[in-house]
Amino acid sequence: MTTVEPNLNVNFRTDNDSIEGVESYSFSELGVSGLKHSHGYVHEEFLTDLQGERGIRVWREMSSNDPVVGAVLFGIDMLVRQVEWNVESASESPEDVAAAEFVKQCIGDMSHSWEDFISEVLTMLPYGFSAFEIVLKQRGGLDAEESWCRSKYNDGRVGWRKFAPRAQDSLARWIFDPEDGATVGWVQQPPPDYKERVIPMEKALLFRTVTHRQNPEGRSVLRNAYRPWYFKKRIEEIEGIGIERDLAGLPVAWVPPNLLSDKATAAERNQLAAFKRVIRRVRRDQEEGLVLPLDYTAEGHKRYDFQLMSTGGSRAFSTDAIIARYDQRIAMVALADFILLGHEKVGSFSLSSDKTDMFATSLGALMRSIAGVLNRYAIPRLFEVNTFRVDELPKVSPGDLEKPPVLETLTAIKAMVESGFVGISEDEKVENYLRRLLGVPTTGADDDEVSNG
Numbered sequence: 001m002t003t004v005e006p007n008l009n010v011n012f013r014t015d016n017d018s019i020e021g022v023e024s025y026s027f028s029e030l031g032v033s034g035l036k037h038s039h040g041y042v043h044e045e046f047l048t049d050l051q052g053e054r055g056i057r058v059w060r061e062m063s064s065n066d067p068v069v070g071a072v073l074f075g076i077d078m079l080v081r082q083v084e085w086n087v088e089s090a091s092e093s094p095e096d097v098a099a100a101e102f103v104k105q106c107i108g109d110m111s112h113s114w115e116d117f118i119s120e121v122l123t124m125l126p127y128g129f130s131a132f133e134i135v136l137k138q139r140g141g142l143d144a145e146e147s148w149c150r151s152k153y154n155d156g157r158v159g160w161r162k163f164a165p166r167a168q169d170s171l172a173r174w175i176f177d178p179e180d181g182a183t184v185g186w187v188q189q190p191p192p193d194y195k196e197r198v199i200p201m202e203k204a205l206l207f208r209t210v211t212h213r214q215n216p217e218g219r220s221v222l223r224n225a226y227r228p229w230y231f232k233k234r235i236e237e238i239e240g241i242g243i244e245r246d247l248a249g250l251p252v253a254w255v256p257p258n259l260l261s262d263k264a265t266a267a268e269r270n271q272l273a274a275f276k277r278v279i280r281r282v283r284r285d286q287e288e289g290l291v292l293p294l295d296y297t298a299e300g301h302k303r304y305d306f307q308l309m310s311t312g313g314s315r316a317f318s319t320d321a322i323i324a325r326y327d328q329r330i331a332m333v334a335l336a337d338f339i340l341l342g343h344e345k346v347g348s349f350s351l352s353s354d355k356t357d358m359f360a361t362s363l364g365a366l367m368r369s370i371a372g373v374l375n376r377y378a379i380p381r382l383f384e385v386n387t388f389r390v391d392e393l394p395k396v397s398p399g400d401l402e403k404p405p406v407l408e409t410l411t412a413i414k415a416m417v418e419s420g421f422v423g424i425s426e427d428e429k430v431e432n433y434l435r436r437l438l439g440v441p442t443t444g445a446d447d448d449e450v451s452n453g
Contacts, residue, residue: 001453019438028409029180032180032181035181035214037334039186042174042215044213044217045132058252059220060169062126062222066330067195068330069222069229072336073125076118076336080401081115081119081351083400083401085114085396086398086399087100087104087397088100088396088397090391093105093243103382103396104159105153106159107380109153110161111162111165118370120165121207125209126220126221127218128218128220129168129216130165130166130168130206130207131186131206131207132207133163133164133203135162135163136148137151138157139155140154140156157381157386158385161380163378166190166204171186172187172189174217175198182214184201185198185200186199202241204382205374205377207324220332224329224333224334229326232322232326239323252279253275253278254304255271255275255306260272320375328340335358335362362444364398364401367399368398371398393441
């Protein structure tokens with residue numbers, strides 16, 4: 001039997017023996033991605049504090065507590081929410097146009113808005129991934145008794161009821177294919193009952209920031225910001241304590257030596273513990289005050305005393321500069337350090353323009369990746385469960401993140417018209433594009449936008 005040697009210059013023959021060799025070599029998967037996982041848990045992160053559930057708690061704290069992280073994520077969410085999404089037909093044939101119209105109907109017929117869905121998808125930024133369960137319904141009209149049949153349409157077709165989000169912290173473990181390591185589902189263990197629920201990938205949508213090693217958990221965009229956030233958090237805590245001590249002074253209690261002796265009685269140890277609690281709780285507020293026993297030694301000295309020792313009130317370094325440096329590094333990780341321009345009274349318009357252009361480009365790539373998941377998984381599965389067929393499926397695509405400058409666009413269109421390249425009156429799509437750019441009503445002949453649901 002002829003065999004095929006594993007090299008890059010194989011000349012495949014067409015006889016049966018060669019085809020059998022080709023199948024054994026070329027059509028089978030010999031290696032795996034190399035993802036580190038065991039028993040459904042991924043072990044790619046080398047810091048134990050950022051692994052699994054502990055990591056999710058850290059990402060939640062960063063996104064909920066840190067003002068710079070919150071500003072970056074909020075800005076991304078608001079920018080992406082306002083983008084108009086389109087459904088593009090594969091061709092101008094009546095069948096393909098009808099297929100695109102059906103997808104638009106399904107998008108507008110879900111129980112949640114398109115903006116809310118996109119906002120949920122963007123939770124993959126802090127957590128690395130966002131997962132959804134595809135819930136279908138049979139379109140039986142608005143008067144249908146069952147919720148899974150209630151729809152704006154009553155044609156009996158199967159549409160999307162919702163893309164139900166599945167919280168990252170409800171994930172118990174992943175399910176991997178033992179042969180090739182592909183993710184085939186996950187086990188969810190959510191509150192309030194914490195019962196395990198298995199969700200197969202055939203019924204799911206999984207959005208990830210990166211797909212390195214086929215890691216279903218992706219990688220948080222805050223991962224490289226963790227170190228500056230960690231130090232910044234602790235410096236701010238120390239700064240707060242230092243400010244309080246500078247203002248209130250260092251509390252010092254003078255107690256009899258026998259309370260500090262190793263031979264102190266239980267009553268004396270309790271008395272010392274009480275004084276320690278007083279020291280820890282000293283605050284300068286409207287309830288400040290301290291009651292001490294008026295007790296003197298044989299020499300006439302107070303047996304108990306309390307003082308607030310003042311400090312110089314100055315430091316050899318500026319915590320403002322240190323915290324500002326860490327803020328810049330945190331924003332820089334997401335290419336959003338332009339939000340800090342002007343806060344330090346530095347920066348130029350050209351620098352801001354360059355940085356925002358890079359930020360917008362990265363968000364454009366992010367939206368295209370979201371569209372890629374929908375086009376690869378959501379739309380094909382929708383058409384699999386319906387009766388009508390098309391040769392090529394429609395696709396969803398995001399619109400422009402930013403509107404182009406009106407004056408520059410009109411100048412370019414004018415030059416194109418004068419050169420005979422395009423006639424606006426002869427091209428309804430160009431005319432409607434300009435109408436939308438100017439904010440005036442369109443002719444209605446080119447209204448293909450999903451308009452965020």
